[in-house]
Every structure is written in C-alpha cells, then in structure tokens.
Amino acid sequence: MNKQIKKILLIEDEVVLLELLAGKFNDSGFAVTTAQSAEAGIKLALRSHPDLILLDLILPKMDGLTMLKKLRKDKWGIGVPVIILSNLNDQKKISEAMKIGVYDFLVKSNVKLAEVVEQVREVLG
Amino acid sequence: MSHLLGYLSLFKILPEPTVITDASLSIVYINPALEKLSGYKFSEVKGKNPNIFKSGKTPPRVYQALHRALIGGKSFTTKEMINKRKDGSLYQINSSYVPIKEAGKSAFYIQIQHDITEQKKAETELAEHAARLEALNRSLKEEFVKGEALLESIGDGVIAMDKKGAIIALNKKTEVIFGWKTKNMLGKSVFTEFKLADEQGKIIPKDMRPIQLALTTAQVGHGIYFLVKKGVEKIPLFITSAPVILDGIVVGAVNIYRNVSQQVAIDRAKDDFLYFASHTLRTPLSAVAWSIERLNEDGQNFSVEQKKSLNRIYDQTQKMIQLTNDLLDVTRMEFGILSYKYEEANPLMIAADLIADLKNRIKDKKITFNFTSGKDIKTYKTYSNAIYIILHNLLSNAVKFTPIGGKVSLKISNTEKELVLQVSDSGVGIPKTAQARIFQKMYRAHNVRDKFEGSGLGLYITSGIINHMGGKITVKSKLGQGTTFTVVLPFALEIIQSRQAESLQL
Numbered sequence: 098m099n100k101q102i103k104k105i106l107l108i109e110d111e112v113v114l115l116e117l118l119a120g121k122f123n124d125s126g127f128a129v130t131t132a133q134s135a136e137a138g139i140k141l142a143l144r145s146h147p148d149l150i151l152l153d154l155i156l157p158k159m160d161g162l163t164m165l166k167k168l169r170k171d172k173w174g175i176g177v178p179v180i181i182l183s184n185l186n187d188q189k190k191i192s193e194a195m196k197i198g199v200y201d202f203l204v205k206s207n208v209k210l211a212e213v214v215e216q217v218r219e220v221l222g
Numbered sequence: 223m224s225h226l227l228g229y230l231s232l233f234k235i236l237p238e239p240t241v242i243t244d245a246s247l248s249i250v251y252i253n254p255a256l257e258k259l260s261g262y263k264f265s266e267v268k269g270k271n272p273n274i275f276k277s278g279k280t281p282p283r284v285y286q287a288l289h290r291a292l293i294g295g296k297s298f299t300t301k302e303m304i305n306k307r308k309d310g311s312l313y314q315i316n317s318s319y320v321p322i323k324e325a326g327k328s329a330f331y332i333q334i335q336h337d338i339t340e341q342k343k344a345e346t347e348l349a350e351h352a353a354r355l356e357a358l359n360r361s362l363k364e365e366f367v368k369g370e371a372l373l374e375s376i377g378d379g380v381i382a383m384d385k386k387g388a389i390i391a392l393n394k395k396t397e398v399i400f401g402w403k404t405k406n407m408l409g410k411s412v413f414t415e416f417k418l419a420d421e422q423g424k425i426i427p428k429d430m431r432p433i434q435l436a437l438t439t440a441q442v443g444h445g446i447y448f449l450v451k452k453g454v455e456k457i458p459l460f461i462t463s464a465p466v467i468l469d470g471i472v473v474g475a476v477n478i479y480r481n482v483s484q485q486v487a488i489d490r491a492k493d494d495f496l497y498f499a500s501h502t503l504r505t506p507l508s509a510v511a512w513s514i515e516r517l518n519e520d521g522q523n524f525s526v527e528q529k530k531s532l533n534r535i536y537d538q539t540q541k542m543i544q545l546t547n548d549l550l551d552v553t554r555m556e557f558g559i560l561s562y563k564y565e566e567a568n569p570l571m572i573a574a575d576l577i578a579d580l581k582n583r584i585k586d587k588k589i590t591f592n593f594t595s596g597k598d599i600k601t602y603k604t605y606s607n608a609i610y611i612i613l614h615n616l617l618s619n620a621v622k623f624t625p626i627g628g629k630v631s632l633k634i635s636n637t638e639k640e641l642v643l644q645v646s647d648s649g650v651g652i653p654k655t656a657q658a659r660i661f662q663k664m665y666r667a668h669n670v671r672d673k674f675e676g677s678g679l680g681l682y683i684t685s686g687i688i689n690h691m692g693g694k695i696t697v698k699s700k701l702g703q704g705t706t707f708t709v710v711l712p713f714a715l716e717i718i719q720s721r722q723a724e725s726l727q728l
Contacts, residue, residue: 111505117512124519155501184504187496188607205508206543210515 103221104128106147108138108164109182110156114205118151118182121210127217133157135164139174146173148221151213152199154183154190162190165197178220182213239315239335245328247271259337261308272333277306288319295321295328302338313339379459379479385437385472387412399459399479401451412477418447419456432463436475440465446482458486492557496550503546510539541675548679551611552663555686567606569634569641570599576613577632583621584630592631599634599641602713608687609643609711615680616645616707622674623649623705636713640693643709651701660697661685669701691715 105122109115110133122129130145132138135156142150150168154161161181168174181194181202191202200220203213230251233240239256243249249267257263260275267274280303291298298319304312315335322330373380379396383389389407397404400416407415412433418426428434432443443463448456460480465472514536521529577584577593584591613632620630624647633644652660656667664678688695693711 111509113509114505114512117509117516120516121512184501184508185497186500204504206504206511206546210512 102126102128103149104130104145104147105217106138106142106145106150107131108133108135108150108156108161109153110134111153117210118213121214122217125214135159135161139164139168142168142177143171143174147177149217150177150179151182151217152179154181154185154194162193162197165194165199169197180213180216180220236334239337241272241275241333241335243272243331243333245330247331249274250330256335259307259313259335260305266308275305277304277312279304279312292319292321292328292331295323297321302342313337314342315339376478379477379481381412381477381479382466382474383412383433383477384474387433387437387475389415390474396479399449399457399481417450418459418461419450421446421448423448423450423456425450432461433475433477436463436465436477437472440467440472446486449479458482492553496553496557499546499550499553504543507539507543507546511536511543514539544675545677548677548683551683552679555683555690564603565606566601566603567609568599568601569604569609569643570595572606572609573613573632573634576610576617579614580617580621583618587621587624588627589621589624590627590629592629594631594633596635599636604641604711604713604715605691608691612684612687612709613643613645615684616643616709619680620645620647620649620705622676623647623670625649629704639713641711641713643711644706645709646704646706648704651703651705652697652699653701657697657699661695 105127107115107118107122107129109118109131112133115131115133119129119131130141130147132141133156136159138150138152138156152161152165156164161183165179168177168179179199181191181199182205183190183202184205186202186204194202201216203216208216233242233251233253236253237255239259240251240253241249241256242251248269249272252260252262252264252267262274284300284303288298288300299316300319301316303315303317305315306312314337316338317333317335320332320334321328322332324330373391373393376393377395379399380391380393381389381396382391389410389412392402392404392407396402402415413428413431418431420426426447432445432447435441435443442465444461446458446460449459451457458481460482462478462480464476464478466474466476514532517524517532518536524532573593573595577591617630617632624630628648630647631645633642633646635642635644650669652667653669656665656669659665660667661681661684662678663682665682666676666678670676685695688709688711691711692715693709695707695709697705697707699705
C-alpha cells in the first residue's frame with residue numbers, strides 16, 4: 098500500500114501557480130490531477146477519489162469553502178484530507194475552514210513548494 | 223315641655239344628632255347621636271348655651287340669620303356650619319331649627335343636625351383629586367411635547383409600536399429612512415409595511431426579526447439588517463429593538479433604526495484593500511518565489527554569476543513578501559480588525575512552533591539559541607495568534623540583528639497575574655537616542671537602516687498588539703553588545719473588539 102503512487106488533486110485557478118505546483122508534485126512522485134474551478138474540482142474529486150486535495154479559496158464562481166462544504170456532504174468526501182493553500186489568510190476564513198474540517202491552512206507566499214510537498218507527505222503518512 | 227317629653231324616646235333613637243334648648247337657649251336635651259358626634263355627654267352640656275359647640279369657623283352672618291328667624295318664630299335651615307367637638311376637632315353639619323311654641327310663644331328650639339363631615343371630606347378629596355388629575359394631565363402634555371421634541375431631535379429613526387407591532391409613533395428620521403408619511407403609517411404593522419433582508423438579500427422571516435425577540439422574550443435585540451426598498455435598493459440598518467414592559471408584561475416595543483450605509487461602505491473598502499494586499503499582491507510574488515525555487519532545484523546548470531542573480535531575485539521577492547505581510551498586519555491592526563484568535567493556548571507550545579519555524583535561519587547563522595521557561599506555565603485562554611506575532615517579531619529581529627555565531631535567548635516566565643516574555647540577543651544593539659522611537663511606525667535606527675532589510679513596521683505592530691492586550695513592552699540595549707525586550711501580558715485580558723467578534727454577535 099505504501100508503495101502505491103498517491104493521487105493528489107490540485108484546485109487552483111491561477112495557471113502559473115497550478116503549473117508550478119503540478120510540476121513539483123509530479124517530480125516528487127505523485128499522480129497529479131488538476132482543476133481550475135471548484136465546480137470542475139468537486140466533479141473530479143467525486144469521480145477519481147484522490148488521496149488528498151490541495152484547495153485554493155478564491156476561485157471563479159463557487160469559492161473554495163463552498164466547495165469544501167459540498168464535498169463534506171459526500172460519503173467519501175467527508176473523510177478525504179484537504180489542505181487549504183491560499184494567499185487569503187484572513188482569520189475568519191481560517192476558522193471557517195477549520196470548522197468545516199481541513200488538515201492545514203497554508204499561505205502560498207509564506208511557504209516553499211518543498212514545504213507544501215513535505216506537508217502533504219506528512220498527512221499521507 | 224310636657225308633651226315634648228313624649229317625643230324624647232323618639233329623639234333617643236333618631237340617627238340625626240339633635241339638641242333641644244329652652245326659650246333662654248339653655249340645653250335641655252341632646253340625643254345619643256349628638257353625644258357620639260360631639261363627644262359630650264348630656265350631663266356635661268345640660269343647662270349650657272349651645273354655643274359650646276361653636277368652632278368660630280362658621281361665618282357670623284349664619285348665626286345672625288338664624289337668630290332673626292328663631293326670634294320671629296320661624297324654622298331655619300343652615301348649611302355647612304362648622305362645629306367643634308369636645309376634643310377640639312371640627313365637624314361639619316347642615317341643620318334644621320324648629321321652634322316649638324307653647325301658648326303662642328317659642329318655648330323650645332329643636333336643632334336636628336346632619337353630619338356632613340364625611341361628605342365634605344369626600345368632596346374636598348374629589349376636588350383635590352381633580353386638581354391633581356389636572357396637574358398630571360398638564361405635565362403629561364408637557365412630557366408629550368418634550369418627548370416629541372426628543373424623538374424628533376434623535377438622529378436615528380425611532381418607531382414605537384404596541385405588542386402586536388402596530389405603529390403608535392414615529393419620528394421624522396424614520397420618515398426619511400423608510401420614505402413614509404407619519405399620518406399614513408399610524409396603526410399599521412411593522413411586519414407588513416417593510417421587509418428586511420440579510421447581507422445576501424434573503425428576506426428575514428417574521429420570527430427572525432429583532433422586533434420579534436423584543437416582543438416575545440422581552441429582550442433587547444439588535445443587529446445589522448438590510449431594508450429592502452422598492453424591491454431592489456438595500457439600505458443597511460443597525461436595528462435595536464427594545465421591549466416596553468409594564469408590570470412585567472410586554473406591552474409594546476421601541477425600535478431604533480440607524481442608517482449604517484457609510485460604515486458598511488468603509489468596511490467594504492477595508493475588506494477590498496485587505497483582499498488586494500493579501501491575494502492580488504501576494505499571488506504574483508508567490509509565482510516568482512516558487513519559480514526560482516524550481517530553477518534552483520537544477521542548480522548545477524547555472525554559472526556562479528547566474529546563481530548569484532537567482533538568489534538576489536529570490537531574496538528581493540522574499541523581502542517584498544515580508545513587506546506585504548507587514549503591510550497586512552499593520553493595516554489589520556490599525557483597522558482594529560487584526561484577527562485575534564481567542565482560545566485555550568499554552569505559550570510554551572506557541573514558542574515551540576515558532577522556534578521550529580525559525581530553525582533554519584538560526585542554523586544558517588550558527589546562532590546559539592537558548593530557551594528557558596518557568597515550571598508552571600499553564601494553558602490559559604488568550605489570543606494565541608497575537609502571542610505568536612509578538613514572539614515572531616521579537617525573535618526574528620533578534621536573529622536578524624545578531625551576527626553569525628552570536629547568541630539569542632527566549633525566556634518565558636510568569637508572575638501571579640502576568641505572563642512575561644523575554645527575548646535577548648548579542649546583536650548590534652539600539653542607540654540610546656533611538657530607543658524611545660523604535661515602536662513608532664516605519665522608524666528604523668541609523669545603525670541598521672542600511673545594513674539590514676526591514677520595513678520599520680515589526681515593532682510598531684508588536685507594541686500595538688501588546689497595547690491591545692493591556693500589556694507593556696520595555697527595551698534594554700547597549701550598542702554593540704545586545705538587546706533585551708521584555709513583554710508583560712496580563713492573564714486577565716480585556717476583550718479585544720475585533721470586527722469578527724462583533725459580526726459573530728450580530
């Protein structure tokens with residue numbers, strides 16, 4: 098089971114950031130799928146059941162927290178680890194996210210890509 | 223006298239007080255009713271003149287008229303004569319005088335009295351009561367005028383309503399806010415005359431409106447609601463709804479409506495700015511920083527010169543990120559919305575987290591780091607992220623301003639009522655003249671201005687937060703030898719008003 102390649106889903110609307118994240122995770126040995134909107138993200142999540150989701154908060158139309166709430170209503174979605182990766186580190190948003198249930202809340206500008214990978218590995222054991 | 227005596231038994235049981243005198247006005251009889259009224263026994267007044275009952279308060283003309291009538295052998299009736307009891311107290315009577323003739327001459331006079339003391343007292347009371355009512359009515363009218371003036375002078379809309387929500391009174395400002403005319407609104411229900419919505423525009427049901435809380439639970443309700451005008455326009459109102467309670471029963475309520483459009487607009491501008499700084503500014507910075515990180519992963523492909531350039535770009539990007547972060551913290555603090563997280567926290571755990579975050583920088587500079595703590599540092603309810611920011615700023619300054627191979631130490635202790643944080647370094651020190659100014663916004667001492675990166679915001683934010691928490695910060699420093707900052711934070715915290723906390727209440 099440990100040897101199995103872990104699947105992660107990146108939900109991020111900024112193409113530059115998405116490419117950087119995807120590149121880094123691919124290089125680090127993960128199977129990466131990506132979505133640029135919450136709507137596409139949740140569809141993909143419920144279909145492919147990734148091992149972990151990296152979720153941005155500010156997304157076109159539906160925002161990250163709304164998507165998270167929807168995800169948590171699903172039988173599978175209730176348990177999947179989610180890490181918020183956003184530059185909007187308002188305490189209100191952090192508390193709200195923590196209440197819905199996320200593993201961690203990372204601020205993009207304050208973490209290195211390597212640290213994001215490290216955090217994901219820690220969650221997936 | 224002879225035939226009169228036959229009547230004595232009748233007088234005896236007559237409820238009207240009665241006195242009989244002879245022609246020379248000597249009392250020959252008083253009945254038990256008069257004994258009772260006057261307090262005199264018959265034996266005490268027998269043979270005396272009836273003026274023994276005079277109080278002196280009855281006008282003399284009454285007696286003169288009586289005298290004339292009696293001399294003329296006529297009956298006479300007096301009204302409201304005031305007599306005196308044995309004990310000196312007064313009573314009022316109406317009385318009828320009847321002369322009894324024997325052999326054509328008045329031989330006896332019978333006076334039958336009607337005690338009107340109670341009646342007069344009642345009349346007086348009635349008059350007094352009427353006067354009081356009149357005065358009350360006058361003062362009520364005055365109060366009403368005053369109340370009306372007060373109501374009109376209030377800058378907020380005020381509606382008074384009965385317990386069903388029917389409008390009793392409203393002021394000019396209410397007319398302005400709602401676009402009403404008072405005369406059209408009296409008696410109408412506040413529930414049907416206007417709609418309230420939440421921020422998203424969802425109509426608030428009747429049971430959830432603040433007035434319902436006031437009317438049903440007798441509590442004061444308040445909050446920000448949006449008045450829906452003409453179906454589209456939304457006006458933010460801060461509504462306070464207070465019950466009017468009479469003898470423990472809610473008889474109505476008074477609502478106060480404050481138009482908070484301006485405050486809401488300001489709050490929105492603040493939010494927009496914070497959104498811009500945190501998201502819009504930091505997103506491209508993240509992209510640059512991450513791109514360089516990726517480039518550096520293939521470090522061997524670059525020349526020394528190229529690597530140097532890459533590091534320079536990376537450092538400058540980090541500097542920009544730090545400036546943006548400081549700008550965010552400073553703005554949040556100055557807006558009073560620095561998000562304080564009030565929770566059970568242990569300062570030692572916060573410090574441990576922080577030290578882990580700074581581990582690499584401490585290692586890079588070969589700094590000897592020393593962490594000591596008191597034995598009984600307990601978990602308590604506090605603003606955990608505020609403590610984190612304070613320690614973060616002080617420790618990262620200490621690391622920054624301490625040369626390679628220097629020493630930095632953190633000591634956490636407590637007194638009975640306070641938490642004490644002490645950060646010491648063997649760094650460049652702060653010139654004496656600068657020590658008083660280092661907590662000012664964007665101030666940077668001349669000995670670090672050119673050699674070290676910084677915004678001059680860190681200590682400003684730190685001291686601002688410490689002030690918010692009711693604590694204090696002091697500094698001891700010797701140029702070239704090092705600096706010690708001591709922060710004292712009371713365990714019992716003043717509640718920090720952040721907008722988040724308020725909006726949770728609303």
